[in-house]
Amino acid sequence: MGRSKQLEAAGVVIAVALLIFLPRVSSDYVVGIAITAFTFTVAAAALNLVYGYGGLLSFAQLAFWGIGGYCTALWVMDAGGSFWTGLALAAGLNAVLAIAVGWPALRLHRDSFVIVTLAFSLLTFLVARDWVGLTRGPLGLPGLPAPTLFGTKLASTQSIYYLSLAFLVASLGVLYAIVTSRIGRTLLALKQNQPLGLAHGVSPTPYKLFAFAVSAALTGMAGGIQVFYLKIVDPSILDFYYIQAWLIMVIIGGAGTFWGVVIAGLVMAALPEVLRFSNELRMVIYGAILVVAVLALPQGIAGWLRERRIARLRATIERA
Amino acid sequence: MIPLLSVTGLAKSYQGVRAVDGVSFEMHANEIVGIIGPNGSGKSTTVDCITGFQTADAGDVRMEGAPLQALAAWQIARAGLMRTFQTVRVYEQLTLEENLLAAMAQFDATNWLDALFRTPRLRAADSSARARARTLINMAGLTRYHDAPVGILSYGQKKLVALISALMPKPRLVILDEPVAGVNPTRIREIEAALRLLRDEGETFLIIEHNMDFIMNLCDRVIVFDQGRKLTEGTPAAVHADARVLEAYLGVRP
Numbered sequence: 001m002g003r004s005k006q007l008e009a010a011g012v013v014i015a016v017a018l019l020i021f022l023p024r025v026s027s028d029y030v031v032g033i034a035i036t037a038f039t040f041t042v043a044a045a046a047l048n049l050v051y052g053y054g055g056l057l058s059f060a061q062l063a064f065w066g067i068g069g070y071c072t073a074l075w076v077m078d079a080g081g082s083f084w085t086g087l088a089l090a091a092g093l094n095a096v097l098a099i100a101v102g103w104p105a106l107r108l109h110r111d112s113f114v115i116v117t118l119a120f121s122l123l124t125f126l127v128a129r130d131w132v133g134l135t136r137g138p139l140g141l142p143g144l145p146a147p148t149l150f151g152t153k154l155a156s157t158q159s160i161y162y163l164s165l166a167f168l169v170a171s172l173g174v175l176y177a178i179v180t181s182r183i184g185r186t187l188l189a190l191k192q193n194q195p196l197g198l199a200h201g202v203s204p205t206p207y208k209l210f211a212f213a214v215s216a217a218l219t220g221m222a223g224g225i226q227v228f229y230l231k232i233v234d235p236s237i238l239d240f241y242y243i244q245a246w247l248i249m250v251i252i253g254g255a256g257t258f259w260g261v262v263i264a265g266l267v268m269a270a271l272p273e274v275l276r277f278s279n280e281l282r283m284v285i286y287g288a289i290l291v292v293a294v295l296a297l298p299q300g301i302a303g304w305l306r307e308r309r310i311a312r313l314r315a316t317i318e319r320a
Numbered sequence: 321m322i323p324l325l326s327v328t329g330l331a332k333s334y335q336g337v338r339a340v341d342g343v344s345f346e347m348h349a350n351e352i353v354g355i356i357g358p359n360g361s362g363k364s365t366t367v368d369c370i371t372g373f374q375t376a377d378a379g380d381v382r383m384e385g386a387p388l389q390a391l392a393a394w395q396i397a398r399a400g401l402m403r404t405f406q407t408v409r410v411y412e413q414l415t416l417e418e419n420l421l422a423a424m425a426q427f428d429a430t431n432w433l434d435a436l437f438r439t440p441r442l443r444a445a446d447s448s449a450r451a452r453a454r455t456l457i458n459m460a461g462l463t464r465y466h467d468a469p470v471g472i473l474s475y476g477q478k479k480l481v482a483l484i485s486a487l488m489p490k491p492r493l494v495i496l497d498e499p500v501a502g503v504n505p506t507r508i509r510e511i512e513a514a515l516r517l518l519r520d521e522g523e524t525f526l527i528i529e530h531n532m533d534f535i536m537n538l539c540d541r542v543i544v545f546d547q548g549r550k551l552t553e554g555t556p557a558a559v560h561a562d563a564r565v566l567e568a569y570l571g572v573r574p
């Protein structure tokens with residue numbers, strides 16, 4: 001136990017040190033890919049909290065991502081606010097929306113959560129495309145200005161990279177604190193056996209809403225950072241490609257395993273870019289990976305490793 | 321004296337099948353009461369209605385005089401009524417220790433902020449919960465599985481896990497639905513002794529079981545169910561001697 005914690009800490013320190021160093025040895029192109037990899041990894045890790053730990057397959061993550069992007073952009077462009085308060089606003093708005101959508105959805109059947117969250121994402125897309133007065137419709141808001149920090153413009157790709165990296169580390173810190181706490185254990189317990197949880201005095205709804213709201217807030221901020229990196233937000237921020245990518249990261253990494261999903265997120269967001277697939281081909285390849293992964297590794301790579309560890313454990317206990 | 325649990329006129333039908341048909345009984349603190357009866361006689365349904373896992377059609381359930389019907393299952397548990405399930409329920413992928421900690425988590429004075437920020441209060445609650453978990457794990461003879469996921473255990477071992485999980489928060493009343501079905505005979509006698517010891521320490525048990533030796537050795541009082549009704553109730557010896565009980569089991573009607 002103590003040893004694996006030490007390994008974890010060492011791994012994190014080394015990884016962060018390498019990532020801090022990365023822009024010094026890479027082109028802007030690679031650094032840009034890394035920015036997206038970070039925001040995607042936060043979105044995937046947030047999906048892992050609701051789905052992997054909470055057992056709720058949420059398609060609303062796409063809406064939260066888009067709403068986060070639009071909210072931050074509109075706050076800066078139309079209200080004249082700062083990027084940072086825009087991000088905070090995106091987080092708060094998304095948390096409120098998550099509770100407003102999640103609370104009634106959870107009162108219905110478990111499967112209805114999937115439908116309701118899917119509908120919410122589709123509705124958000126329609127609003128983005130058709131409510132021209134608010135969102136500028138299909139053209140979106142181009143020319144988003146660089147955020148400023150203490151009077152300095154974060155204009156370069158490098159500075160956005162460090163912003164995105166800091167956000168990644170902070171978000172993963174929050175998520176890690178949750179999943180390793182009693183709250184995370186209770187979420188897993190409810191997912192595995194909700195009636196037993198009730199018999200142990202657990203009220204499921206607050207736990208699930210908490211997970212949903214935290215994931216919504218973090219996904220919204222990730223979306224805000226992503227659009228200010230792209231310097232534009234338009235309805236394509238609500239493309240299904242995004243949620244498909246995060247779902248694959250969660251499934252391949254192993255739903256309900258923290259580091260599995262983080263590593264899958266970082267690797268899978270970067271790989272197709274590095275291998276220079278076209279966008280359409282990437283969708284097809286992702287789709288194929290998803291099908292194969294679900295068939296061959298229903299618990300993800302981390303789940304597969306866990307099974308093997310259990311098999312070994314069983315063997316040693318039986319030998320003893 | 322107000323009874324610890326009182327059930328009056330409890331009734332529940334499933335699509336016309338009268339699973340429970342006007343059952344009344346009382347329990348006092350520190351008793352071990354058994355419920356026996358043929359398959360399908362409404363024993364589990366009665367427990368489900370008492371613990372909020374089913375909504376009764378009629379009747380009244382009170383714990384120390386306070387009505388339970390309007391409460392959700394989790395609220396009834398928090399009021400100090402823990403139960404196990406006939407078809408064993410455990411958190412398969414959590415370790416044995418984690419299973420027991422999860423059963424205890426709603427019963428100490430810590431809140432969500434304590435949990436997120438690992439306050440001293442949380443660490444104190446955690447370490448006393450771990451100590452209690454270790455005691456119960458040792459008592460159940462599962463010491464070597466302490467850190468193993470419960471999914472690797474046998475059915476009988478999982479029954480034990482469910483039992484000691486229910487004991488974790490020292491509830492006021494523990495309801496066990498067939499605790500020794502599928503458990504090996506030596507272990508059954510150990511469970512018997514352990515439950516008796518816990519009773520001496522103040523615990524109260526309501527136990528559904530088909531294993532007659534277990535019930536007859538352990539219980540102060542036995543309630544016999546037949547076709548959704550209480551057929552009779554009395555000491556193990558009296559129930560054993562009652563001709564109607566045998567008839568109910570053999571399906572012979574006078």
Ligand SMILES: Nc1ncnc2c1ncn2[C@@H]1O[C@H](COP(=O)(O)OP(=O)(O)OP(=O)(O)O)[C@@H](O)[C@H]1O
Nearest residue numbers: 334337339357358359360361362363364365366406
């Ligand atoms: N969820 C349900 N839906 C429909 N019918 C049910 C349900 N649960 C129980 N029943 C029916 O209610 C009756 C009583 O069942 P119950 O499980 O309470 O009996 P039991 O005394 O616990 O039996 P056993 O000793 O076999 O566990 C049976 O006829 C059963 O088929």
Ligand SMILES: [Mg+2]
Nearest residue numbers: 363364365406
């Ligand atoms: Mg039963």
